[in-house]
Amino acid sequence: MSATSIFFGGRLIRTPGSYTVVDASGLEQIGLGASGIVAVLGEAEGGKPMSAITEPADLIRLTKPERARELFRSGQLREVADMLFAPSNDPDILGGAVEVVACKVNPATQSTGSLPNAYGDVLDLVSADYGAFTSQVNIAVGAGTNQGKLITITFEDGVESVDDLGGDSMFSVTYVDSGTGWDTMTAEVEAGGAVVCKATRAELGKASEITAQPIGASTIDVKSSSAADVGMQVIVYGLDAAGTAVVSETYVLNGTTLQAGQTIMSKVMGARVIGVTIGTVTATDDDPATILTIAAGTNPETGLVTCADMYVGASALTGVVADGATTKHLAIIGLSKTGAAQIELITLTGAVSVTGVAQWSEIQFIAMGEVEVARTVTFSGEAARTVPATQNTLQKVADYFNARSRTPGATTYGFIYTMNTGLTTLDPDDLDDTSNGAGAVDCLSPAVPDFYADLYAVIDWINNHSQHIVASESSGAAGGAPSNTAAPVFLNGGDEGTTTSQHWQDALNLLKQTRVNSVVVLTHTPAVHAMLDAHCAFMGGVGRDERDGFVGLLNTAGTALAPKADIKSQIINLNSRHIRAFAQAIERYNTAGERQEFEPYYLAAVAAGMQAGSSVGTSLTYKYANVLNLRQASGAGAWNPTDDSEEMLAAGLCFLENVEGVGRRFVRNITTHLSSSNLAFIEGSVNEAVNFATKALRNNLEMAVGKKGFAGTVNAVKGVAVNTLGLLIDNQALVAWRALQIELVADVLSVAVEIAPVIPINFVATTVHLITLRQTA
Numbered sequence: 001m002s003a004t005s006i007f008f009g010g011r012l013i014r015t016p017g018s019y020t021v022v023d024a025s026g027l028e029q030i031g032l033g034a035s036g037i038v039a040v041l042g043e044a045e046g047g048k049p050m051s052a053i054t055e056p057a058d059l060i061r062l063t064k065p066e067r068a069r070e071l072f073r074s075g076q077l078r079e080v081a082d083m084l085f086a087p088s089n090d091p092d093i094l095g096g097a098v099e100v101v102a103c104k105v106n107p108a109t110q111s112t113g114s115l116p117n118a119y120g121d122v123l124d125l126v127s128a129d130y131g132a133f134t135s136q137v138n139i140a141v142g143a144g145t146n147q148g149k150l151i152t153i154t155f156e157d158g159v160e161s162v163d164d165l166g167g168d169s170m171f172s173v174t175y176v177d178s179g180t181g182w183d184t185m186t187a188e189v190e191a192g193g194a195v196v197c198k199a200t201r202a203e204l205g206k207a208s209e210i211t212a213q214p215i216g217a218s219t220i221d222v223k224s225s226s227a228a229d230v231g232m233q234v235i236v237y238g239l240d241a242a243g244t245a246v247v248s249e250t251y252v253l254n255g256t257t258l259q260a261g262q263t264i265m266s267k268v269m270g271a272r273v274i275g276v277t278i279g280t281v282t283a284t285d286d287d288p289a290t291i292l293t294i295a296a297g298t299n300p301e302t303g304l305v306t307c308a309d310m311y312v313g314a315s316a317l318t319g320v321v322a323d324g325a326t327t328k329h330l331a332i333i334g335l336s337k338t339g340a341a342q343i344e345l346i347t348l349t350g351a352v353s354v355t356g357v358a359q360w361s362e363i364q365f366i367a368m369g370e371v372e373v374a375r376t377v378t379f380s381g382e383a384a385r386t387v388p389a390t391q392n393t394l395q396k397v398a399d400y401f402n403a404r405s406r407t408p409g410a411t412t413y414g415f416i417y418t419m420n421t422g423l424t425t426l427d428p429d430d431l432d433d434t435s436n437g438a439g440a441v442d443c444l445s446p447a448v449p450d451f452y453a454d455l456y457a458v459i460d461w462i463n464n465h466s467q468h469i470v471a472s473e474s475s476g477a478a479g480g481a482p483s484n485t486a487a488p489v490f491l492n493g494g495d496e497g498t499t500t501s502q503h504w505q506d507a508l509n510l511l512k513q514t515r516v517n518s519v520v521v522l523t524h525t526p527a528v529h530a531m532l533d534a535h536c537a538f539m540g541g542v543g544r545d546e547r548d549g550f551v552g553l554l555n556t557a558g559t560a561l562a563p564k565a566d567i568k569s570q571i572i573n574l575n576s577r578h579i580r581a582f583a584q585a586i587e588r589y590n591t592a593g594e595r596q597e598f599e600p601y602y603l604a605a606v607a608a609g610m611q612a613g614s615s616v617g618t619s620l621t622y623k624y625a626n627v628l629n630l631r632q633a634s635g636a637g638a639w640n641p642t643d644d645s646e647e648m649l650a651a652g653l654c655f656l657e658n659v660e661g662v663g664r665r666f667v668r669n670i671t672t673h674l675s676s677s678n679l680a681f682i683e684g685s686v687n688e689a690v691n692f693a694t695k696a697l698r699n700n701l702e703m704a705v706g707k708k709g710f711a712g713t714v715n716a717v718k719g720v721a722v723n724t725l726g727l728l729i730d731n732q733a734l735v736a737w738r739a740l741q742i743e744l745v746a747d748v749l750s751v752a753v754e755i756a757p758v759i760p761i762n763f764v765a766t767t768v769h770l771i772t773l774r775q776t777a
Contacts (some may be wrong), residue, residue, distance in 0.1 A: 035517050035692060036098030036612040038084055039547075040605060041507050042076030042522030043106040043499060045131050050507040051107040051497070052130065056514040062100040069591055073133065076522040077102050078591055079598070080605045083626075084520075087609030089663065090624040095613035101516055103507045104130075107497035111135045113489055114474060115482035119437050122455055122477040125462075126470045127491050134494035137468045141485045148454060149481050151461065154488065155468045162461055166454035166481050169420040170394060170431060173197070173401060175383070176445040178413040181309040182383055186440035189451055191478065192388050193428030195397055197415070198318075198440060199383040201310070205328070205371030209303045210268060211290045213370075217241040218285035219261040220249065220268065226279025226296075227255035233274040234294070236283055237304075237331055237343070237367040238265035246331045246345035246367075253281070268292060269331055269367035270303025292369070303369025307334070309414040310363040311404045313385030317356035323376045325350040330377065331367035334360055348377065356381075384415065388428055395424040420450065430456035437479030454481035504528045508535045516547055517692075518608045522601045524554035526570055529579065536578035544698065546691035548671075548684070550608045552601025553583040555633070561585055561600070563637020564644070564651075571652040577673040577681035580607060580654045586664075587629040595628065603627070607654065607666070616733040617689035619760030620654075620669035627664050630656050641667060654684070668762065679759055689733045689757040697753075700724045704749055714744050721751060732758055 005014040053059060062068055068081030085096040108130035115123040127134035142150040147167030153160040175185040175197065182199035189195055214220070222234050234251040241264045249263040256279075268291050271283055281294040294302045314337035320330075332344045337359040344358040348371070360381070371377060384404060391397045398417045405414035432452050434441070441449040455473060458481050462471040469491070504521065508531055511519065521532050532549040540546045553562045553570050562570070562583045571581050582603040590596040606625050611618075632639055632655075639648060641657035645667055648655060652672040656664045669684040680686050700720050707713045721740060728734040735756040743750045 035616050037101065037516045038097040038099075038518045038520060038605075038608050038612050039101040039103060039511055039514075039516040040077065040080055040084065040520045040522065040608075041103040041105055041504060042080060044072040044075030044077035044102075044104050045108075045133065045496060046073040046075075046129050047071045047077065047102070047104045047108075049104045049106060049108045049130055049497065050510060051503065053510065056510065059510070059514060060102040060104070062102055063098075068100075068102065071102070072104075073131075077104060080520075080522060080602060082591065083588065083602055083605045084609040084612070087606045087613060087626055088624060089626050090610075090665075092618065093610050093614045093623055096609040097612040101511070101514065103511065105503045105507050106499045107503055109493065109495045109497060111137060111491035111494035113139070113491040115139070115141060115485070115489060117437075117479045117481065117483045119479040120476060121474040122479065123458065123482045124472045124474045125491060126472075127494060128466070128468055128470050130494065131496050132494050134468075135490060135492050138488035138490040139469065139485075140488040141482050143484060149458065149484075151458060152488075153462070153466050153468055158468075160466050160468070162465070165461055166452065166457040168452070168457075169450035170423065170426065170453050171398065171420055172418045172448045172450045174416050174443050174445045174448045175199075176309075176405075176411070176413050176416060178308050180306050181413065182444075185383060185442070185444040187443040187449060187451075188435045188440040189428070189431045189433060190435040191433045191476070193386075193392075193431055194388055195384070195386045195391075195401075195428065195431075195451075196313070196382055196435070196440075197384040197443065198380070200378055200380045201307075202376050202378045203305045203366065203368060205326075205373050205375045205377065206270065206303045206305070206368040207328075207371055208373045209270075210292050210369040213267055214265060214285040214291060215287065215289070217264045217266045218287075219264055220283050220285060220291060221258050221260050221288065222251045222253070222271075222281060222283045223256055223258045224253050224277060224279040224281050225256065226277070229253045229277045229279050229281070230255050231275070232277055234259075234271060234281060234283075235274070236261070236265070236271040237269045237333070237369075239267040239269070239329060239345075240264065241266050243267060246329075246343050248343065253277075267329065267370055268303070269329065270301065270365075270369040272301035272304055272365065273299060275299070301365070303367060304333075305366040305368055307363045307365060309404075309406065310334075311383050311414065312337075312360035312363060313382040314359055314361055315382050315385060316359050317379060317381040319353040319355060319378070319380035320346050320348070321353040321378055321380075322348050322350055322371075323378075324374070326372060326375050328371045328375075330371055332356070332358070332360070332363055333365040333367060334363040337361050348375075353380075386428065392427060393425045394419065394421070394428065397428055398424075416445075418448075423453075426453060426456075432456075432480035433478040435478070436476070452480060458482070501525070501527050501531070505531050508532065511535070512539065512543055512545075515545055517688075518548050518550060518611060520550045520601070520605045520608045522552075522605070524552060524558050524599065524601065526573060529570070529574060529581075533574055533576045533579050537576070540578070540691065540694075544695075546695045547578075548687060548691065549579045550601075550604035551579055551581050552599055552604045553581055554600065561631065561633040563633045563635075564639050564647070565637055567639075567648070567653055568651045571672045572674065574672040575652075575674045577671050577687050579672045580604070580670070580684055581652065581672050582607065582654055583632065584655055585631045586625075586627040586656075587631075588627055597629075597631070603630075603656070607669075611684070611688060616692045616731060617685050617758035619683065619685035619762075620666045621685075621760055621762060622665050622667075623669075624659075624663040624665045625656060627656070630658065630664055652682075669760070680757065683760060683762075685760050686757050690755075693728050693733050693755060693757065696728060697721065697724050701751060709744055709747060709749070714742055714749070717749060717751070718742050721753065725753065725755070728755075734758065 065081040072078035111127040111134040113125040144164040401415040401417035673681040741752040
C-alpha cells in the first residue's frame with residue numbers, strides 16, 4: 001500500500017512537513033470604471049477619418065484641446081474640443097472631459113505621388129494627413145552637397161530638408177581566383193534582397209590525356225611502376241557498360257602489383273591519385289591495353305580539371321556548352337548542396353547549352369577525358385546566392401560569403417566580403433535592387449564593387465522625420481534612390497469626401513469596441529440621432545458598456561433653429577432615456593479667438609463636457625454653462641425659456657436660461673424619455689448614475705467567469721459585490737443598496753440587488769406660515 005498523501009497548493013505531497021500557500025485575494029483592489037470619456041462624431045478638415053480606421057487602437061484620442069487644433073485645420077471637431085474640455089464656469093463642475101475620442105466621419109482621402117529613377121518608379125508617396133489641402137505637399141530631389149541626395153519637402157510655410165542622404169556603401173564583395181576557380185565573377189542584388197554572384201569557367205577537352213578507350217565494356221586495373229607506392233588511393237571515372245551513367249571505382253595501390261577492378265566501364269573520362277606517388281600509375285583494360293597513365297607527384301590526375309574555390313550557391317549549373325559540334329560526355333565531381341559527395345554526367349550537345357540537374361555547393365573536379373582537345377567547354381552557374389529568409393541581416397550575409405573562402409597562406413582565395421556600415425542588422429531586402437537596375441557588376445579581383453541602400457535611406461528618413469509624407473518602396477523598384485527632380489513634385493488626389501448616413505453608422509459601429517461614457521453627434525439629422533439611440537440601447541444590453549447620447553435639433557429642413565412643433569416631433573420620435581436633446585444656438589469664442597454663434601449640437605457637446613467634468617450623478621440642473629449668449633427659434637413657432645419653460649420641459653427638451661448678471665444655466669437636466677415619469681429615465685444625472693453603477697458592478701463581477709462553481713466562489717463574488725456597491729456609495733453614485741442575493745445553479749451565477757441611485761433635488765417646496773404677534777409697550 002502506497003504512503004498517504006495530501007493535495008495542497010496544486011500538487012500531491014507524500015513527504016511529511018509543514019506547507020504553506022498564500023491567498024492574496026483579500027488584498028485585490030476593487031475599483032470603478034473610468035468616467036469622463038466623451039466620443040464626438042463630426043466633420044473636419046484634416047485628421048484621419050473613420051473610413052481609414054479599422055481598429056479601436058487607431059481612434060483619435062484627445063486629452064487637451066490644443067491637440068485638436070494640431071490635428072484638425074478647421075471644422076466641427078476643431079471647434080468642439082474647447083467646448084468639451086472647458087464647458088462650464090460653474091463651481092460644481094470641476095472641469096470638462098477627461099478624454100475625447102474624436103471621430104471624423106467625412107471620408108477624406110490622402111494625396112499620393114511617386115518618384116522615378118532611370119528604371120521606373122521607385123518611391124511611392126502618400127500624404128500623412130487627409131483632405132484636399134494635402135495636394136499642396138510637394139517634394140524635390142537634388143544632388144547632395146557631398147554625396148547622395150538633397151531631399152526637400154514643403155507644405156505651406158513649412159520646409160523639411162536633409163542633405164547628403166544615402167551614398168554610403170553597405171558592403172563590398174570580391175572573388176579572388178587561385179587559378180583553379182571560376183574565370184569570371186559578377187555580383188548583384190536581386191529584388192527581395194538575395195545577393196547573387198554568377199560565374200563562368202572555360203576548359204579545353206582532355207581526350208589527348210587518355211591513351212585509349214576500352215574496346216568494348218571492360219573492367220579497369222591499376223598499378224604503379226614503383227614498389228614504394230603503397231596505400232595511395234586511385235579513383236577512375238567513366239561510363240557504365242551501357243554508356244548512359246557515370247561510374248567511379250576506387251583502388252588502393254600496392255606498388256607494382258596489379259589491382260583488379262570490379263566495375264565495368266565502356267568509357268574512361270579521367271583518373272586521380274590521392275596522395276604522393278613516386279612511380280607512374282597505369283590503368284589498363286582486360287586486353288590488357290593501356291587506357292591512361294598518371295605521372296608521379298602530389299595528388300596527380302589525368303583527364304581531369306582540378307577545381308579549387310569553385311563554389312556554387314546550392315543550385316544546378318545554369319549552362320554547359322561547347323564552342324562547336326560534339327556529343328561527348330563529361331562528369332562534374334564535387335559536393336552537393338548538403339555537402340555530400342556527388343557526380344553528375346553531362347552529355348554535350350555542341351553549341352547548344354545544357355542545363356545541369358544536380359545541385360551543388362562546390363565543384364572539385366571536372367572529368368573531360370572523352371571531350372575532344374579542339375573543343376572548349378564553358379561552365380556557367382551561380383557561385384553564391386543568399387536566401388533572404390535565412391540570411392536576413394547584413395551580418396548573416398557577411399557570414400555566408402566569408403564561409404566561402406580559404407587562406408592557405410598570406411592570400412585569401414574565394415569570396416571576400418567587407419562590411420562598410422554599422423547597420424549590421426539591416427534587412428538585405430532594404431538593399432538597392434541592382435539586378436533590375438544597372439545589372440550585375442564585375443567582382444573578380446581586383447574589382448571590388450560596392451552595394452548601397454540609398455532608396456531605403458530616403459524612405460527611412462521621410463518616415464521618421466517628415467510630418468507631411470509617408471514613403472514606401474514602389475512595386476518593382478530598382479536602381480536605388482529616385483532621380484533628381486527638375487521641379488518640386490506635388491502630391492495630388494486628396495479629397496474631403498461627402499458624408500453619408502453610412503459613415504455615421506460605421507463610426508458608431510467602431511465605437512462599440514471602445515469604452516466611452518457619452519457620445520455626441522454633431523449633426524441635426526434625425527436619422528443619425530436614431531442611429532445614436534440604437535447604439536446606446538445596444539451598448540446598455542448586449543454591448544455591455546453603457547453610455548448616453550447628446551444631440552442638437554434644427555428645423556425639419558435643417559436650415560434654421562427648430563420651432564416648437566419640430567422640436568416636439570423630433571423628440572417624440574426619439575423618446576429615449578439614452579438621449580438628451582438641445583435646440584438652442586450658443587455663442588462662444590472660436591479657435592481663431594472670434595465670437596461666433598454655434599448650432600445646437602455644440603450646446604449638446606457643452607452639456608456632455610459638463611457631465612464628464614463632474615462627479616457621477618451630478619445633475620446639470622441650474623449649472624452654468626460656459627457660453628456667451630443663446631438664441632432660440634423666432635417667428636412662427638418661437639419659444640423662450642421664460643414663457644415656455646413648462647411646455648418645453650414637458651416636451652423633453654434640455655435647454656439653457658439666461659440669469660441676468662450671472663450667466664446661462666440649464667433649467668433641467670432631462671432626457672427625451674416621454675413614456676413614463678420614472679426619474680431613472682427622465683433625469684439625465686440619474687440615468688448616468690444607473691449606467692455607471694450597472695457597468696461597474698457587472699465588470700467587477702466578471703471575475704467569476706471561468707472560476708470553479710462552488711461555495712468559495714459564491715462567497716468571493718459576494719465580497720466583490722459588497723465592495724463595489726460600497727465604493728459606489730462612497731463616490732455618491734448611489735445612496736444605498738439592499739437585498740443582495742447570489743445563487744449558483746449549474747453554470748449560471750444569478751446576482752440580484754436593489755440600488756438607490758442618487759437623485760437630484762429639483763423642487764424646494766416652501767410653505768410660509770403667517771402669524772400675528774402680541775406687542776406691548
